[in-house]
Amino acid sequence: MRLVFMGSPGFAATVLSRLIADGTHDIACVYSQPPRPSGRGRKLRQTPVHELAEGAGLTVRTPKSLKKAPEQAEFAALDADLAIVVAYGLILPQPILDAPTHGCINLHASLLPRWRGAAPIQRAIMAGDTKTGVQAMVMEAGLDTGPVLATRETDIKPDDTAGSLHDRLAALGAELIPEVLADLSAGRLTPEAQADEGMTYAAKLTPEDQVIDWTRPAAEIDAQIRGLAPAPGAYCHWRPEAVLPEERLKLLMSEVADGQGTAGTVLDDQLTIACGDGAIRILRLQRAGRGPVEAGDFLRGTQIPAGTTLT
Numbered sequence: 001m002r003l004v005f006m007g008s009p010g011f012a013a014t015v016l017s018r019l020i021a022d023g024t025h026d027i028a029c030v031y032s033q034p035p036r037p038s039g040r041g042r043k044l045r046q047t048p049v050h051e052l053a054e055g056a057g058l059t060v061r062t063p064k065s066l067k068k069a070p071e072q073a074e075f076a077a078l079d080a081d082l083a084i085v086v087a088y089g090l091i092l093p094q095p096i097l098d099a100p101t102h103g104c105i106n107l108h109a110s111l112l113p114r115w116r117g118a119a120p121i122q123r124a125i126m127a128g129d130t131k132t133g134v135q136a137m138v139m140e141a142g143l144d145t146g147p148v149l150a151t152r153e154t155d156i157k158p159d160d161t162a163g164s165l166h167d168r169l170a171a172l173g174a175e176l177i178p179e180v181l182a183d184l185s186a187g188r189l190t191p192e193a194q195a196d197e198g199m200t201y202a203a204k205l206t207p208e209d210q211v212i213d214w215t216r217p218a219a220e221i222d223a224q225i226r227g228l229a230p231a232p233g234a235y236c237h238w239r240p241e242a243v244l245p246e247e248r249l250k251l252l253m254s255e256v257a258d259g260q261g262t263a264g265t266v267l268d269d270q271l272t273i274a275c276g277d278g279a280i281r282i283l284r285l286q287r288a289g290r291g292p293v294e295a296g297d298f299l300r301g302t303q304i305p306a307g308t309t310l311t
Helices: 010-023 050-055 069-076 096-100 120-126 162-185 218-225 296-302
Strands: 002-007 028-030 035-037 043-045 082-086 104-108 131-138 148-155 234-239 249-256 272-274 281-287
Touching: 002 010, 002 050, 002 281, 010 050, 010 082, 010 162, 028 050, 043 148, 096 249, 104 162, 120 131, 120 162, 120 218, 131 162, 148 162, 148 272, 218 249, 218 281, 281 296
Parallel strands: 002 028, 002 082, 082 104
Antiparallel strands: 035 043, 104 131, 131 148, 234 249, 249 281, 272 281
16 A cells, blocks of 8 residues: 555654555555654654654655645645554544545554543553553544554553553554554445443643642552653652752652651651552652652652651
8 A cells, every 4th residue: 555654753663664665555655643853952853653654765754744735735735545643643634534535543552432532551551441452533624533443452561651652552553553553455444433331531640640649549649640751751749858849859759658647748668658548659760850760769868757747
């Protein structure tokens, strides 16, 4: 098939890498988000998909929008059989959806209709879900509303972070898409409408999502920490010494632990923190301006004694 691939982050690059390696289909063009300033020098940086595609000698386009007629005509002129869309980041107008012979297929990282929207991996962990997956679906004008073509499921483990689940789902997606293309070529696919019930919206992460409220139950705080790791990270504040100002402490891995006490209070010398109901133990964290460290390494150089209050 003659394909257009549309994607931007590392998740999408994993899928594109598999398609390139397979070599079964002709990738006529790759669409990705435009390069953006990054780092201290604010140097323009290409997306992972852009870098991969350019390195593989593929044509790359990075329009800021696809809403205008010239961009739509340029897309239609590719004469594609199908567009594969994976975390692209732009809304596709109806003329774009209609241009390929077989339309556009989106790879989404949830079990639809649960977690339609921008942050399905993080929201699934933060909500305490025990199962998720990837699904290939036919794209429609609505947000992640199209009929599903194929599914791969995976359990969400008690020690999963958004990072570990992201990588596992990306690998599942890289396996699924070539199979979908083969089945589509052979006429073996039957789209199935999404269920009418159970829809949830995976809203884009905000700074408010990062703030830890120690009065919440331990299981919820643990899910928040893991769901936001490794980035952007959940955080609280502590005061290293009485004479110093409060410092932000980013928490990157935790587990539910035994213990009770006033919410936000350190209960022992192993960073067990009392919550509104129960307690959690911090396993990985990061001080402001420093790199992430395991809790044991952190405690060898910095003391947070029992009785300390985190806010």
